[in-house]
Amino acid sequence: MTARLYRLLLAVSVPRDLRTRHGDDMVQVFREIHRDARARGGRAVLGVWWRALTQSIGGGLGDRFRGRRPRSGSRRTRGKRAGALDHLFQDLRFAFRSFVRQPGFTVTAIVVVALGIGATTAIFSVVDGIVLRKLPYPDPDRLVFFDQGSHTVPDYRDWLEQMSTFESIAALWPTQRTMVGEGTPQQVGVGQATANVFPMFGASPSHGRLVTEADMIDGAPVAVLGYDFWVRQFGGDESVLGRAIQLDDVAYTVVGIAPVELTLPGRLSLSSVDLWTPLEINRAEYDTRNLYILRVVGRLAGEASLELARSQMSAWEEAAAEAYPDQNVRSDGSIRRVPLVPLRDAVTVDVRDPLYMLFGAVGLMLLIACANVANLLLARGADRERELAVRAALGGSHGRIAMQLLTESLSLAVVGAVAGVAVARLGVAAFALLAPSDVPRLQEVSVDSRTLVFALAAAVLTGVVFGLLPALYASRTDVNEALKEGAGRASAGRSRLRAKNGLVVGEIALAMVLLVGAGLLFNSFVRLNRVDPGFEPDNLISVPLTLGSRAEFFTSRDDGPARLQSLREIMNRVRALPGVRSVSAAAVIPFSETGRCCFMTKAMNESGEDTTRIVRHPITPGFFETLGASLQAGRDVQWTDGGATENPVIINRTMADRFFGDENPVGGTFTMGRNGVPATVIGVVNDLKFWNLARDRDVDVFFPLDTSVVAMMPFMHLAVRTSGSVEGLPGALRRAIWSVQPDMPIPEVQFLPMRISETMTSERFLSTLLVVFAAFAITLAAAGIYGTMLYSVSQRSHEFGIRMALGADGTRIIGQVLKRGMALTVVGVGLGLVGAVALSRVLESLVFGITVQDVPTYGAVTLLLGFVALVACYVPARKAARLDPIETLRTE
Numbered sequence: 001m002t003a004r005l006y007r008l009l010l011a012v013s014v015p016r017d018l019r020t021r022h023g024d025d026m027v028q029v030f031r032e033i034h035r036d037a038r039a040r041g042g043r044a045v046l047g048v049w050w051r052a053l054t055q056s057i058g059g060g061l062g063d064r065f066r067g068r069r070p071r072s073g074s075r076r077t078r079g080k081r082a083g084a085l086d087h088l089f090q091d092l093r094f095a096f097r098s099f100v101r102q103p104g105f106t107v108t109a110i111v112v113v114a115l116g117i118g119a120t121t122a123i124f125s126v127v128d129g130i131v132l133r134k135l136p137y138p139d140p141d142r143l144v145f146f147d148q149g150s151h152t153v154p155d156y157r158d159w160l161e162q163m164s165t166f167e168s169i170a171a172l173w174p175t176q177r178t179m180v181g182e183g184t185p186q187q188v189g190v191g192q193a194t195a196n197v198f199p200m201f202g203a204s205p206s207h208g209r210l211v212t213e214a215d216m217i218d219g220a221p222v223a224v225l226g227y228d229f230w231v232r233q234f235g236g237d238e239s240v241l242g243r244a245i246q247l248d249d250v251a252y253t254v255v256g257i258a259p260v261e262l263t264l265p266g267r268l269s270l271s272s273v274d275l276w277t278p279l280e281i282n283r284a285e286y287d288t289r290n291l292y293i294l295r296v297v298g299r300l301a302g303e304a305s306l307e308l309a310r311s312q313m314s315a316w317e318e319a320a321a322e323a324y325p326d327q328n329v330r331s332d333g334s335i336r337r338v339p340l341v342p343l344r345d346a347v348t349v350d351v352r353d354p355l356y357m358l359f360g361a362v363g364l365m366l367l368i369a370c371a372n373v374a375n376l377l378l379a380r381g382a383d384r385e386r387e388l389a390v391r392a393a394l395g396g397s398h399g400r401i402a403m404q405l406l407t408e409s410l411s412l413a414v415v416g417a418v419a420g421v422a423v424a425r426l427g428v429a430a431f432a433l434l435a436p437s438d439v440p441r442l443q444e445v446s447v448d449s450r451t452l453v454f455a456l457a458a459a460v461l462t463g464v465v466f467g468l469l470p471a472l473y474a475s476r477t478d479v480n481e482a483l484k485e486g487a488g489r490a491s492a493g494r495s496r497l498r499a500k501n502g503l504v505v506g507e508i509a510l511a512m513v514l515l516v517g518a519g520l521l522f523n524s525f526v527r528l529n530r531v532d533p534g535f536e537p538d539n540l541i542s543v544p545l546t547l548g549s550r551a552e553f554f555t556s557r558d559d560g561p562a563r564l565q566s567l568r569e570i571m572n573r574v575r576a577l578p579g580v581r582s583v584s585a586a587a588v589i590p591f592s593e594t595g596r597c598c599f600m601t602k603a604m605n606e607s608g609e610d611t612t613r614i615v616r617h618p619i620t621p622g623f624f625e626t627l628g629a630s631l632q633a634g635r636d637v638q639w640t641d642g643g644a645t646e647n648p649v650i651i652n653r654t655m656a657d658r659f660f661g662d663e664n665p666v667g668g669t670f671t672m673g674r675n676g677v678p679a680t681v682i683g684v685v686n687d688l689k690f691w692n693l694a695r696d697r698d699v700d701v702f703f704p705l706d707t708s709v710v711a712m713m714p715f716m717h718l719a720v721r722t723s724g725s726v727e728g729l730p731g732a733l734r735r736a737i738w739s740v741q742p743d744m745p746i747p748e749v750q751f752l753p754m755r756i757s758e759t760m761t762s763e764r765f766l767s768t769l770l771v772v773f774a775a776f777a778i779t780l781a782a783a784g785i786y787g788t789m790l791y792s793v794s795q796r797s798h799e800f801g802i803r804m805a806l807g808a809d810g811t812r813i814i815g816q817v818l819k820r821g822m823a824l825t826v827v828g829v830g831l832g833l834v835g836a837v838a839l840s841r842v843l844e845s846l847v848f849g850i851t852v853q854d855v856p857t858y859g860a861v862t863l864l865l866g867f868v869a870l871v872a873c874y875v876p877a878r879k880a881a882r883l884d885p886i887e888t889l890r891t892e
Contacts, residue, residue, distance in 0.1 A: 095408040106412075109373050113416025115776065116369030117462060118423025120362045121447070121455045125428050127355050128454075129445035131348050135265070136444070138202040139299075142167075144306060145267060145346035146296035147339040152327075153286040155320070155338075156294050162316055165309040167301035170197040171294040173279055174269050177247040178546055178745050182233065185745040187546070190247065191264075191273035194281065200299055201264065208241045208256030215278035222278065223252040227260040229274035252277060265347040266440045268295045289327045297343060310340050326602075330613070347440050353846050354766050361517065361773045364510045366462065368780045371503045371510075374466040375787050377409060378500050409467025410460065417459030421447065424455065436761040500788045504781075505828040511774075511781040512832020512865060517839050518774035519857040520850050521767040527849040528760055534688035535590060536628025537752040539581075541726065542589040543718040543733055545570070546744060547710055560711030566740055567705075567716060571620070573736040574720060579729060582721045584626040585705065586619040589717040590690045591755040601673045603701070605659045612658060614672070615690075615698045618705040618713075624650075624685055626719045634666040634683030641682075641704040647672075650683040650702040658699065672701070679703075692759040694848040726751070763848070778865065782872040789821050789876035801885040810881030817880050821873030822866075829862055836861075 099106040134140045144166075146159075156171050163169065173192040178185055191197075198210045206227055215222050223245065225234070234240045244251040258276065280286075286293075300309060321328040321335040328336045341349075425447050432442055547563040567585055575583045603614045621638055624631055632653065641648050656665040665681045672679055679701070687697045710716070718737075722729065730749040737744060793800070800813055840852045 092407060092411060094404070095411045098408065099411075105376060109376055109412050110416045110419060112369045112372055112780065113413055113459075113462060114419035114423055116362075116366040117413075117417050117420035117455060117458050118427060119773070119776075120359075120366045120458060121420055121424035121451060122427030122431065123355075123359050123362045124454050125424060125447055125451045126431055126445050127359050128450060130439065130441045131352050131355055133441075133444065135344050135347070136261075137200075140344065141342070142300045143200070143343035144298050144300060144309060144340050145265075145343045146298065147341050147346060148337065150292040151294045151296055151338070152289045152291055153281050153294060154289050156296060157281060158316060158320070159296070159298075163298070163309065163312055165301060165304040165312055166298040168196045168200060169296060169298040170194050170200050171279060171281070171296050172197055172264070172268055173293045174273065174295065175293075176546075178743070179245060179247055180743050181246045185743045187745040188229070188247070188274040189269075189272050191269060191276045192279040193276055194279050197264075198262075200297065201262065203259050203262045206257040206259045207238055208254075210256050210258070211276055211278050216280060217282075219280045219283070220278065221250055221252045222255045223247075224256045224258055224276040225254060226258050226272075226274050226276070227262070228272075230257050233274075247277075265343060266438070267343075267346045268297055289324055306340060306342070313338055313340055351439055354762070357517075357843075357846075358766070358769060361514055361770055364514050365773050365777050365780075366458070367465075368507050368510050368514075368777050368784075370462055370466040371507045372780045372784050372787075373409075373412070375500055375503050375784050377405075377467065378503075378791075406464070406467050410463035413459040413463030413466075414456075416462075417455050420459075421452065421455050424451065434765060436765055438762075500791060501824055504784045504788045504824050505831065507781045507784045508825055508828025508865065508869070509831035509835065511777040512829055512861065513835040513839055514770070514777045515774045515861045515865060516832070516836035516857060517843065518767070518770040519861050520840060520843055520854060521763070521770050521847060523854065523857055524847045524849045525760065525763045525767045528693050528763060531689070531693040533590060533693060533756065534629055534686050535624075537591075537756055539722045539724065539726075540627065540752040541720040541722065541729070541733075542592040542750040542752060542755070543720065543737070543746065544592070544748070544750075545585075545716045545718055545737070545746075547714040547716060547741075560707030560709075563710040563714060564705070564707050567620075567710065570718070570737055570740045573739060574718065574733060577729070577732050577736060579722050579724065579726070580720055581723050582622055582626045584620050584623040584719045585716050586617055586623055586719065587705075587709075587713060587716060588617060588690060589719050589752075590627070590688055591692075591752060591759060592717050592750060603655075603659075603670050603672050603679075603699075604676070605670050612655075612699055614655065614701050616672070617700060617702045618709045619702050620705050623702070623719065626721045627688070628721070629688055630686050632684045632686055633664065634681070636683065637702070637704040639704075647677060647679040648682040648704065649679045650685055651681055652685055652687050652697070652700040652702075654687050654697050655699045655701065656681075656684045693756070778868055781865070782868045785821060785824070785869050785872040786875060788824070789817060789873050790879070792820065793817060793876045793880045797880075797883060800880050800883055804883065804885040813881045813883075814874070814877040817877035818870070818873050821869060821877075825866060825869040829865060833858065833862075 135143070137143065151171075153171075156169070159166075159169055171194045175190050175192065176187045177190045179188045193211060195211050195213045195216055198204075203210065205224070208224075210224055211222070214220070225240070230236060230240070238257075240254050241256070243254050245254060246252075264273065298309075300306065317328070317335050317337055330336060345352075428445055428447055432445060435442060545567070547566060571583045571585060574580060601614060601616060602611055604611045619637060621636055624636060631650075634650065637648065637650065651659075651665060659665070659670055660668055665684055668681045669678055670681075671677060685702070688700065689695070690698065690700075720733065733749055734746050737746060803813065804810075836858065837852060840850065840854065843850045844852060
């Protein structure tokens with residue numbers, strides 16, 4: 001085996017021609033050197049093998065077989081190199097033996113390091129996969145997202161003509177259609193795309209072809225199936241090419257299958273795309289600057305910079321504001337801007353700050369772990385003081401001794417990092433399992449070579465951080481004093497105790513910062529749960545409906561009356577079901593889903609002094625009763641209001657206060673839209689939260705649902721209030737709806753309490769993770785305090801023995817130990833509060849309900865940390881109080 005290992009080394013270190021001519025002789029010489037090394041008393045196989053190896057390679061064996069004498073300088077250099085390697089191997093071997101002799105210390109240190117590095121590596125993997133890595137598209141740094149929500153088709157056409165800084169600009173309209181004729185009617189995600197979407201993201205067809213420019217021009221009803229949808233719906237059958245599938249009332253010919261790797265960024269597609277159709281940007285229905293439907297992304301041309309593109313966009317914004325003020329000038333007089341941001345930033349904008357926050361939290365936790373291991377090494381160094389003094393007396397230099405201790409700490413860190421990689425794998429798997437579903441690029445997160453390099457770098461840095469201080473103290477040991485029986489122990493102990501005290505203060509300060517951060521986030525989540533949505537979500541169900549046969553916005557249709565009649569018939573059927581208390585319908589139900597549309601326009605009060613942007617909601621009678629919202633004044637809408645000429649509306653409390661102040665708004669009027677359509681207030685309702693609990697309240701206006709609305713916008717939601725148990729109700733709801741419209745797809749029946757809970761998933765997940773990290777941090781801090789107090793008690797045992805011999809009781813001894821421990825805690829908490837206030841200022845702008853003046857959180861965390869420190873100090877203090885003074889003095 002030795003010969004085979006040596007041949008393997010020769011294969012990577014000796015030229016091939018030299019191995020061919022002298023390989024066997026080299027192996028024979030190595031065997032002789034190996035035999036001599038063992039004959040001189042070598043016992044450890046690896047040690048003997050290593051010495052023989054360094055002598056044969058470093059001693060000029062290669063030069064010997066090349067037929068020339070090795071130069072003396074080369075020999076000295078190689079000899080030094082071999083000596084350094086030999087010293088390193090000796091240090092590693094000794095470190096291994098010392099760790100085996102103290103398994104408790106070794107296991108504790110490795111576990112602490114493994115948890116610290118594992119958690120840090122896991123979060124780094126997440127940050128790296130989601131935020132830092134380039135997007136998986138050709139030349140992704142040149143891709144730019146046109147931000148600020150959706151855009152109109154005329155705006156898109158303007159950019160195609162005027163934005164010369166872009167090589168190409170692609171647009172996508174993500175929508176939903178009803179697919180019939182392939183089993184049960186179902187809603188499918190449709191991406192109406194311009195042809196340049198596919199080459200921009202480097203996509204080529206898996207089968208057939210993709211959408212082309214010709215398809216966009218002639219409006220050919222063709223479709224390209226998404227790969228997953230093709231496999232799921234058609235079993236991966238290639239014969240689907242050329243077949244017709246029916247979406248709403250139009251037959252589309254399948255011309256291709258998209259590649260399996262085609263996954264568009266979430267900000268572009270909003271949801272999964274099952275199939276692709278051409279976007280006809282020249283259709284007359286889309287020639288309006290009020291229809292915001294497109295998601296737009298561009299690729300910068302040549303050497304064009306993002307700054308130059310932004311300057312061109314700024315010029316377009318100024319011109320558009322002058323030409324179309326109703327659409328491009330806000331109510332406060334500012335111009336509507338379209339920010340151009342790198343696509344990667346646009347994809348990760350919602351998760352970047354929370355992920356960096358998590359990374360900072362695990363970084364603090366790793367520092368606390370380092371301080372804890374450094375404390376362990378300092379305590380171990382005190383026990384090894386005599387051993388290190390003997391080493392120095394026998395000729396070991398301070399640098400050599402310090403290097404030995406650094407080698408031990410680095411060995412601990414590397415072994416801990418190896419275990420930490422396993423922890424990181426578990427952490428990444430847990431993160432992927434528990435993380436909110438809307439986290440982008442989550443499938444790209446893995447423990448790969450980049451992560452392993454990070455773990456190795458973290459191990460080296462961690463080993464140096466927690467090993468440097470013990471090594472410095474060991475290198476400063478006074479040999480003469482240390483070799484005297486008991487001499488110098490007090491001064492050395494005090495010196496080490498000061499270092500340990502400093503480490504404990506640092507641990508407490510870091511734990512304080514982490515605990516305050518976790519407490520603030522937890523409080524934010526609790527406050528978010530307590531926000532009043534303005535209605536009663538319990539026993540409330542939402543059912544999405546698609547009236548009519550073609551789900552498109554703003555299409556001119558004549559079947560509005562028929563659609564409204566179908567809706568009323570569905571409501572009557574559902575109302576007759578057992579357990580249903582009330583039923584209503586609206587374009588948008590609170591927290592139902594953001595993909596449904598409502599109307600946004602401007603409103604002006606009678607005096608013209610206030611102009612604001614409002615959200616208009618078409619509703620049916622009984623809408624507020626079904627939601628459990630309260631009308632504060634006036635009356636509800638009625639079916640007969642649909643044909644009224646005075647445009648009766650119900651406004652929310654926010655609009656009532658803004659437009660009418662202290663006056664009674666019922667009977668008041670205001671105008672809406674650029675044409676100044678008058679509206680009469682018939683009622684006031686309390687403010688409702690429609691999108692999420694953290695968002696500021698909108699200015700909402702509710703108007704009667706009539707035939708003109710359902711003709712333009714066939715998307716509706718059914719609100720159903722139940723009397724209690726909903727077992728079996730979802731199936732009954734579907735059957736009641738299908739009894740009126742058999743081809744209507746019903747993707748899901750949504751329970752409002754569950755939907756509200758889903759909007760808080762990110763806050764819940766983030767606060768839970770930080771609470772876990774904080775719990776680990778406070779455990780480490782408690783262990784640090786306990787270890788320091790225990791070490792202090794052992795150093796002062798002689799003093800305590802004298803005090804107790806002179807009459808001091810145990811209570812007094814306990815008080816002294818507690819006083820010292822709590823003094824360290826007070827200093828650490830004070831320093832931690834400074835960092836916590838700085839952290840609060842950062843979180844204040846990122847998280848709901850957080851303020852710098854959150855005194856209850858600071859107080860609760862301080863009391864918690866103080867209690868933990870008190871318990872950690874009490875155990876060593878109790879031990880000190882139980883010392884036998886006679887035994888202690890005799891031992892000393």
